[in-house]
Amino acid sequence: MIDRGTGTQVNMAFIAAIVAVATIGGFMFGYDSGVINGTQDGLEKAFDLSKLGTGFNVGAILLGCAVGAFLAGRLADLIGRRSVMMIAAVLFILSAIAAGAAETSTLFVIARIIGGMGVGAASVLSPVYISEVTPASIRGRLSSIQQIMIITGLTGAFVANYVLADWAGGSQATFWLGFPAWRWMFWMQVIPALVYFLALLFIPESPRYLVAKGRDAEAEAVLTRLFGLAEAQRKIVEIRASLSSSHERPKLSDLIDASTGRVRKIVWAGIGLAVFQQLVGINIVFYYGAVLWQSVGFSESDALQINILSGSLSILACLCTVLLIDRIGRKPLLLIGSAGMAITLAVVAMSFSTATIVDGSLHLSDQAGLVALVAANLYVIFFNLSWGPVMWVMLGEMFPNQIRGSGLAVAGFAQWIANFGISVSFPALAAGVGLVLTYGFYAASALVSFFFVQAMVRETRGVELEAMAG
DSSP states (O other), rough: OBOOOTOOOOOOHHHHHHHHHHHHHHHHHHHHHHTTTTHHHHHHHHHHOOOOHHHHHHHHHHHHHHHHHHHHHHHHHHHHHHHHHHHHHHHHHHHHHHHHHHOSSHHHHHHHHHHHHHHHHHHHHHHHHHHHSOOOOHHHHHHHHHHHHHHHHHHHHHHHHHHHHHTTTTTBBBBBGBBOOOOOOOTHHHHHHHHHHHHOOOOHOOOOHHHTTHHHHHHHHHHHHHHHEEEEHHHHHHHHHOOOOOOOOOOOGGGTTTSHHHHHHHHHHHHHHHHHHTTHHHHHHHHHHHHHHHHHOOOOOHHHHHHHHHHHHHHHHHHHHHHHHHHHOOHHHHHHHHHHHHHHHHHHHHHHHHHHTTTTTOOHHHHHHHHHHHHHHHHHHHHHHHHHHHHHHHHHHSSSSSGHHHHHHHHHHHHHHHHHHHHHHHHHHHHHTTTTHHHHHHHHHHHHOOOOOHHHHHOOOOOOOGGGOO
């Protein structure tokens, strides 16, 4: 393939293989995040949990994610992108085994925090690794595959949970070897995690990292396989120039603008993108979807099937993003998504305002239930057409080379802390202030995100990584 940006020959077969392996991290991100959906009843019974306790057990993974994202961004500058992804794969395996075997809530929480560290690392390193080995002209669509794999992982977890519950006769029913089905839902994760670890052995280290560590010959070898010798030599010169003149090891203090003494605007933009992606409430659908739909009258089987529908629609929306992101750009997609989510979330909130109490539980009329279901899935489509993939694409490419690891560390940490706050607070908010105000807050956040994007986000479509400013 000829890169239309540089006119050079690009080894697309090699790039495709690298991207395929790197995005398994996205699949694991999605699977480990989504496997909890459908296991809550089993957790509550096994550990005798209150609603707040359930929220903490569900959200515990997110504390690990925040730590993992922060450490991964920094470690990636020290030991390399691929090495940290391999550590993440090991954490996925250990967490899956321990979570399924946990006999107490404390052990379960520890296991999920360990898995969360893997999720956090994969969430920030897969997109940045992809952005560092792909041409600028197609970087957006290739980086967007990360979100497709996240949703595929989520959907895969939903399907596995549904099948296991169906075979066993319920998530709490006894299944293979005398263990309840919900425990097997966690153990199934070992299979893709092992595939991820083995596949990582066959891809190279990021050439940007290699240059930063002074390993120019290795970087040239990787870049030559990607783009040919002449382009490899040109890129090495550009990468060197984009690093600090003193060529010091990247550090957190690089996020401060030396001329003003303030945090760089690009860092605030990254943090804002990361936080708003969570304030719109998307992970309530992914973490609590089964519980939410059961609470308004759907059966457990119907609720699990709705999860699968939402996951399938998400994948289709992400495929549209792959086609559009390098054509119309990142910023327009974010604006479309913000507007669409604000409207659909408002409709969901209004639908819940018509709910009645039947035998102590919420109940929607057939018409209101249909409206809520359609609006919720349209919301999922808008999110995965825009903020779902585009936020990760931008975090992987928007920071200059010198601060990319540190910028990702801070933005990734903020993203997962916001995720934790939204996810853990949902059961209490739903029971306290109600679903109407809870979803109203998500709708308001989507509206505010529209104006944030207009004011703070700069388009990065087609811009080489070495030309990123901030």
